[in-house]
Amino acid sequence: MTLLTGVPLLVGTLQVTHAPEARAASHPVNVAINAMSPVAPGKDDTVTVSGTLTNDTKSAITDAHVGLHRGAALNDRSSIQAVTKRTGYQPGADGKEIGDHTEKIDRLDPGTSRTFTLNVPVKDLGLSSDGVYPLGVTLSGHGPSASYDQVLGIDRTLLPWQGSAPAKKTQLTYLWPLISTTHLTAETGADAQQTPVFRNDGLASEIAPGGRLQKMVELGKNLPVTFVVDPDLLATVEAMTKPYHVHDPDGPVGKNQAVAKQWLNDLQNAVKGHEVVALPFGDPDLASLAHHGKSVPSSLGHLGPATELASKAVDTILGVKPRTDFTWPVDGAIDSSIVDVATSAGAHNVITRSDSLRDNDLPYTPTAARPIGGGNTAIVTDAQLSRAFEGDMSKSGNASLAIQDFLAEAQMIGLENPEQQRSIVVAPQRMPSATQAQAMAGALRNLEQAGWVQPTKLGDAAKAKPDPAANRQIPGRSSYPDVLRQQELPTDAFRQIEDTQSALDDFKVVLAHPERVVTPFGNAIMREMSTSWRGDSQGATAFRASVRDYLDGLTKKVRLIPKSEATLSGRSATIPVTVQNNLLQGVQGLTLRLTSSQPNRLDVGKSQEIKVDGGHSQSFKFETTANANGLAWVTAQLYTADGTPYGEPMKFPVNVTEITATVMLVIAGGVLLLVLAGVRIYLQRKRAAAEDTGDEENGEDNGGATAEGEGDDSGNPGGDSPEQPSDPTPDTGSEKSGPSGSGEKVDR
Known part of the structure; x- marks a missing residue:
């Protein structure tokens, strides 16, 4: 989406220098300006313009030369855009060729290219007054269909010229965003240190030397900018400074601790003396929340904790106290519902853009700050300046024209109403590439040298005196761009987020140390609402599912x-x-x-x-x-x-x-029989003992026991042996073959 929205600014360059089949109908040679210096020359300077000539025809170009044309000073900002979009040579608008400063081209064969360089003193350009002048570089010579000189190709750039510093410099605030996509998951290792797990190791390439974020830090350190930071990026890089794991085919162990430590150290040094603005943690998509999340009751409740966490993270990691009173909807596009959501967590300054909050009736660019009611302020960034570097800045011609265009727009703002000082804010794309960052830095350095503007912080821009004629009416929801609406998180996404939060709430209350789970999952839930998912709906869906699946897995343990x-x-x-x-x-x-x-x-x-x-x-x-x-x-x-x-x-x-x-009765009967049997045995033993005592008494009355070895009356030798005192009492009486004696009872 970023590339698409960046096309209008650079369409002139793309048509002239990168579409030979379209140019062939009017001009057979592609002229491309690759560089111009100085960007904003002084009166004693010499302007050097260099570039490339390419013969797109099947015939040779002969007796040709490269020349420089200077058109009339432009009147306003809209005329700047008209110059960059113009195609074909127009003598009236492009002006006459400046003599004595040409480069001869004897021959340019079909399909070949060659470079050129023109050097023209400023005094020979005839700059009569301060302003922005169009410069055209042409190749004139004998074409394949004519034997006389004609313009065979042209490319244009802009020359901002100001002989002396203005009485009232334009105050300019440039935001320098440090934002990335989501890299950390909710997972942690099964160890006491809770080793973090990354989706991949792609962030290492961004913070390594030459990477996008490394360039942003390196360049921003020496520029008059306001750093705008997503604290999630800082937390993620800090996690990389320690042992970490990755879901990566190359292996599960992350190996970029040194790179992470160096980047954080460089950033800590870079932000010294700069204003730092912290977005809510995870850079939540405010428009998606406003248009779809509000219908899910708990969704807006994440903004407050995300803002609090942002302040703590930046203060802890960078050692600076950030401002958290600014929010930044995607591409600065707003409507009334977005403003309501953006300011709901205490951030009363909403960064928007002039193509959303328009000032169509003003002949000049008003100050950025606009009171919009409820104690809130809209910071209206300049659309042309903010989108100046959205194109392919890897091509030197594109970068050169973008820098010239940026300085021309900045100068024209000051010339529109020189007696009234304005405060202008520039908010570039959220994640500039390394080459875009270099072009942005080049523009800011040249602008600082030109002396037309006064760099200011975002906090000062928010407090600048607002222009009473500027538009303060927040657009309705119907005016929100369809291309942005199609990229928003759907309502179902916020329902899934709510379900995950509810499951987390149920889980944490049963844990002895809930912070081990609440922190990684809470951060992951915030990341599920990030603006970085725009244009990656499949990735967003997969990330939400992975967070919930991992939480469910822990719960089931x-x-x-x-x-x-x-x-x-x-x-x-x-x-x-x-x-x-x-x-x-x-x-x-x-x-x-x-x-x-x-x-x-x-x-x-x-x-x-x-x-x-x-x-x-x-x-x-x-x-x-x-x-x-x-x-x-x-x-x-x-x-x-x-x-x-x-x-x-x-x-x-x-x-x-x-x-x-019944079974109980049977058991009870059995128990009773056992009891009765026990009683019967007891009585028998008692009776037997009594009978034995009676026999002993009768023997004493008859003269005592018989002598040992003697028989008894029965004729048995020795008679019956008497029981010894130690013998137990028998259970029954003695069994005899003869009849019982007088008075004796035997139980059979």
Whole structure:
């Protein structure tokens, strides 16, 4: 999109120097001005113009020469744009050739190119008054269809001329943006240091020597600019200074710590003495928020924390206190809803652009600051100056013309109303290339030498006295450019962001150290709203999905271990349920609750508070009571402190085999029989003991026991052996073959 919007400014250059098939109809030779110096000459200087001639025809060009033409001074800024768009030689507008300062070209063969250089003293240019003059370089000679001299090709540039410094210099503020795309993910390594994980290692090429961001820091250090920083870039580079991992085919280990340390060190030195403006963390897309995010309740709530984080990040990393009272919608395009969102987090200065907040009726360029109500100020940047370097600045001709055009526009602003000092702000493209940055720096250095402007900070520009005639009416939503609207984040994106934030809120409350999760995920959620996703809808979708998937993966590391069928064979039993925590940190504040599908059959007991250390599993026992037999399903579910279900529920069957009344009677009868048997044995032993005592008493009355070795009355030798005192009492009486004696009872 940036390249497309940059085309109008450079269309003249592109038509003249980079479209030979279009030029061939009017001129057979491509004349390209590659450089002019000095850019803004003094009265004693000599202007040097160099470039290239290319013969696009099939015939040789002979007896030709290169000459310089100076047109009349231009009247206003619109005439500057007309010169750069003009094609073909126009004698009245281009002026006559300046004699005695030509370069002879004897022959230019078909399809060949050669360089030229013209040197013309300023005194020979006939500059009568201060102003912007068009300069044309032509090749005149004998073409393939004529034997007389004619203009065979032309290219133009601009010569700003001012003999002395103006009485009131234009105040000019130039923003120097340090912004990149999203590089960090929400992932961190499974270690105590939480090693960050990058989407790729592409940022290294931007901050390495010769890279885009390295050039921005190197050049900006010695320029009168205001640094505009996305704090996310600083946080990302700081993460690179330590061990980090990348999702990269070349390997998972990042190796650019030295490059990151050098860039941060250079930036810390570069910002000294400069004003630093910090955008909200992640550079949120304010237009997308206004047009689609407002319908999702929580979306605007991210701006406040993003602004607070921005101040802390810049102060911590760069050691400077930034300004956070400025917001910068994409390309400075605004409407009333964008202004409302942009100022909702306390930033009361909105950086817009003059092609959005137009001043069509004014014959001059007004001061940038405009009060727009509610204590807010619109900082209206100049569209022509801001877009001057959006083209392909790798081609020297494009860069040269862009620099000349920039200085010409800046000078014309001062000449429009020389008695009224104006404050002008320039906001270039968000992410200039290295060659664009070099062209921008060249323009600012030459402008400083010219002495037409007075460099100022953005904060001073915001406080400049506003022009009462300037437009302050914020355009309606219908005026927002369609090409920008098509690149906005859709409403579904903000719903996904809201869901991820809600899941994060539910997750963090159960963690022993929530900051280990809240910081990386909170930053990642802010990055999901970044302006850097414009033009990369697929990348934005993939990034949102990756953040949510990783969060879900962490959440599932705390789970209930599945159970098989449990069997209860009594009225009460204990059911264990195991909670597994595969996180590195402990979880707490969770409640484990069991629910029975048939509570009248099975009471599963009370819920329990859960606390499990990191990397551990723990079983929690529930005392259950069975009221009836049969199958019951039990659901185990974890809950957060506010009653929100956590994770997936776990179901398992419980088979209750309760003992019936009949079985209980049988068991009771068996117990009774055992008791009666015990009583019977006891009574038998007692009776037997009594009988033994009676026999002993009868023996004493008959003269005592018989002598050892003697038989008894039964005729058995020796008779029955008497029981020894140590022998146990027999369970039953002595069994004899003969009849029982008088009064004796024997249980058979």
